[in-house]
Amino acid sequence: MPSLRDAARGRILFGGDYNPEQWPEEVWEDDVRLMKDAGVNSVTLGVFSWAKIEPRPGAREFGWLDRLMDLMHTHGIGVVLATPTASPPPWMGAEHPETLPRGEDGSVVWYGSRQQFCASSPVYRRHAAALTEDLAARYADHPALTVWHINNEYCTHCWCDGTAAHFRRWLRDRYATVEALNEAWGTAFWSQRYDTWEQILPPRKAQYMKNPTQVLDFKRFTSDALMECYLAERDIVARHTPQIPVTTNFMPLWSGQDAWAWSAQEDIVSVDVYPDPKAPQAAQYNAMLADMTRSQAAGPWMLMEQAAGPVNWRGVNHPKPAGLNRLWSLQSVARGADAVCYFQWRQSRQGAEKFHSGMVTHAGENGRTFREVKQLGAELATIGEAVSGADVPSExxxxxxxxxxxxxxxxxxxxxxxxxxxxxxxxxxxxxxxxxxxxxxxxxxxxxxxxxxxxxxxxxxxxxxxxxxxxxxxxxxxxxxxxxxxxxxxxxxxxxxxxxxxxxxxxxxxxxxxxxxxxxxxxxxxxxxxxxxxxxxxxxxxxxxxxxxxxxxxxxxxxxxxxxxxxxxxxxxxxxxxxxxxxxxxxxxxGAVPVLAGLPEGVEAVRRGDLLFLLHHGRGSVTVPVPGAQVDLLTGAAVNGSVDLGRYGVAVLRGATL
Structure with a gap:
């Protein structure tokens, strides 16, 4: 089975979502120049490109994507190619309103944003499969292709009639008989007993509290229904390219997907992580999500999205202070990430996310953010061979x-x-x-x-x-x-x-x-x-x-x-x-002991393989005692007995005494 190790090939993948369809083609060459300057070796293409590829039902416009795939390959940049099925074009909602999800109260979730699809809709599934089939057939042999990325952040919920019929089929498979369902749901309470399958609905808006087991089963069903969509597309691309690993990106600690079940169906487990730079426990939150994703992956994992600076969806969106992006990225590597990627490469000038940062911000290549991205890219290249594929031992x-x-x-x-x-x-x-x-x-x-x-x-x-x-x-x-x-x-x-x-x-x-x-x-x-x-x-x-x-x-x-x-x-x-x-x-x-005893406040120590990562989450300077003689792979400097870390400082140590 293909894996992240196959895609990384002894490196740490570094890059992010690239949305060149938002820009004139003369910008593309400049993008590649900056990518090479930053050490980018991987980009994700096509995540939200459905309307660009299929501007009207059945049409296919791949020429722009052909040129991009070729451009990336020419410059040695691998492509994580996405199926763009997370965001159906307006024509689908206009011509097939049954594909639009409905809320608990029956209200329609209209097109005009993203993720506006009902996972149970046969029409949506048919169009998504047809597009995925053509995409996979076209690029199966392209040398730039390194990973398939299915959809994006599966998160839709729907309570429509089509979902109700699908829910009943799911319940039949689970319980076999209505009598068994009544027993499991405790429908003797409040006179909720069902006589036929057709009477059963999703837990829609009700007069008072809903049946808790019905709600529980609907959450189980929704996770499974979304997974059916994922598996349908995964199986298509895997048939065309059995040697290429497949992933879909989780949202962090999100309740809508049973990530244990989902991760078992992925070649690469990936996640999108956006800690708030102002949150007091942000560093620990980042560590927790890394530990959780590594556990789901049972090994190295992919940081599919993070922000190089501020996001745009909190009440107040704080930038990352100088050095914090590097610190948190290396913290993820220490805890098992073999890919460090961002949303997105170039900050958008229009649309809902124009205030969400990019690796190249509105300030351009002379901005602080891009300078820090370049530093990180160089450091990941330096340590990539030593760390890629290594495990993080835990007791x-x-x-x-x-x-x-x-x-x-x-x-x-x-x-x-x-x-x-x-x-x-x-x-x-x-x-x-x-x-x-x-x-x-x-x-x-x-x-x-x-x-x-x-x-x-x-x-x-x-x-x-x-x-x-x-x-x-x-x-x-x-x-x-x-x-x-x-x-x-x-x-x-x-x-x-x-x-x-x-x-x-x-x-x-x-x-x-x-x-x-x-x-x-x-x-x-x-x-x-x-x-x-x-x-x-x-x-x-x-x-x-x-x-x-x-x-x-x-x-x-x-x-x-x-x-x-x-x-x-x-x-x-x-x-x-x-x-x-x-x-x-x-x-x-x-008998479970700390990774390293005697650490100063704010310093985190993580072992990965034969490396010791020291990460300083404070703004001052500290001296960290370390065992024996070692080498800091980030600087090449010898370390004997202690290492000094400045504001948001990191050391990656290798030595025989570890």
Whole structure:
């Protein structure tokens, strides 16, 4: 099976989305000159070019793309060729309004932007497949082609009648009978029992709360329906070019796609990452997304999009200070990226994204952004052979699951302040600040190679997942489980006792009496720390150890953190310092140690292969102690005992003592 290693060929791919159709052809030669100057070796073409290639139904205008493919090849620049099916032309919506998605209330999502397609529409699928077939046939043998990029950021949702029919087919495959569906959905509640398949609809706008399992299944279905569109196009290009790897770009930590399922269908796992330069935890967020994408890829991954400067879709769009683009790009490389790319090459002068930065901004080649892009391109070329294809070793896994995320977000839950992604990020932050390398894993995955497994919060756990956690601990692993986990089964049915008995036995909990969610800006005192968001009224097993108890209030004296041999249960969200201390201590007990001890504040250390990356996320200067004699590959300078890092500084060290 082709892979990113085949496309990279011992390099780090460097470049980005190139949209030359927005510019007169005389600009193209200047683009190539600047690309060569910046060290660009890869560009993505055609992402939003459907109307350019097919200006009217059935027409094909490939001449401009032929010239671009040839131009790139002449100058040694590989092409990630996209199927332009994310943005159907206006003629499709005008002539086939059934291809347009509809909202929960039946309102039409009109053309005039992008992603205006219903994934269940046979007309959309037929036109998308025909265009993909012709594109693949035309460029299958072109020497510039290195990767296929299918569609772009699959994110559409639709509740139309065509989707309803597709949803019913999906449900038939899942449940076989209406009786089984009624049982799974708990339709005895509120007189929701269905008598025939034809009565079933997507969870459209309703008088009050919708059936939670119906909503859960619709989210599962929507992810699968979009994947059907992806697979149809993937299979076409793979038939023409079985040697060329295929990808589609994920949006970061987005709820609409089960990325575990999707990544299994990709040759290359890629993601678009846009941390806010002003966000206090932006560096950790960038690290978390890298860890998650590397885990989905089970190895090197592709940073398909990032911004060289500001974006255009936040309330206030801040530029990246000098050096930050380089720092975050190299942080992604340290955590497994073998491709560093941007949206986009040249900043647009018109359209909705003209204030979204490019590698070449409105300031042109003399602007600060392009100067920094050139520096980064040169450095990636310097370290590419040493780092490309190398693994990032991790001894700690964080469990993450889309079904649990979807189910836990239902309307009628104990607290709407419980944000799944914030909980996951808080646990990753605790381990990141402790210097401990982490991966993400599905709850049902083989966990045996990890010394510690962390479960920030998984409301829904399947029987297989619970059995897997029990077997992991019995096999000698250390588990740290967060609150409100193991509550529901695969049908969002509450487990007897309010928490699965296997999980209670594993974590040393005799009885879970009540969940006690906390109000906003409210904390609870525990032995040794303060906590927020959530608390629980627990009774521990006599043989379990109460590591920390609640102090004050209704839960005074009851367990907050329980230990049962190698399994811990944390029934609240400790403040960041306390969570870092707890997880760091348990990791140390399990034998998982920081990448490098004694780091100054703001310095991150990551091992990739035989290299040690040191990344300074501060604006001052620091001296970092390092073991033995080494060489900084970025500068060629010898390093013995310590390395000095300035503002947003990076060192990539290689040495026998690592």
């Amino acid at each position: 700690v896994a964080i469990l993450h699951d889309w079904d649990s995320w979807w189910a836990g977000a239902q309307e009628g839950r104990p607290s709407r302040l419980l944000d799944y992604t914030e909980i996951v990020q808080s646990w990753h932050r605790a381990l990141w600040e402790s210097g401990i390398s982490t991966e993400f894993a599905r709850p049902e995955a083989d966990l045996s190679r990890f010394r510690m497994v962390a479960v920030p919060q998984l409301y829904l756990l399947t029987d297989a997942a619970i059995d897997n956690l029990v077997a992991y601990v019995r096999g000698g692993g250390t588990l740290v489980c967060g609150f409100f986990s193991g509550i529901a089964d695969a049908d969002d049915r509450i487990r007897p006792g309010g928490m699965d008995v296997r999980m209670r036995d594993l974590c040393g909990i005799r009885t879970l009496h009540e969940w006690w969610p906390l109000d906003a800006d409210t904390t609870v005192e525990c032995d040794g720390f303060r906590a927020s968001v959530w608390s629980e009224e627990l009774e521990a097993d006599p043989g379990a150890e109460v590591v920390s108890a609640y102090r004050g209030g209704e839960l005074d004296g009851l367990p907050a953190v329980v230990r049962n041999d190698r399994a811990y249960y944390v029934s609240t969200l400790p403040e960041p310092d306390a969570l870092r201390s707890l997880l760091g201590r348990v990791a140390a007990e399990a």
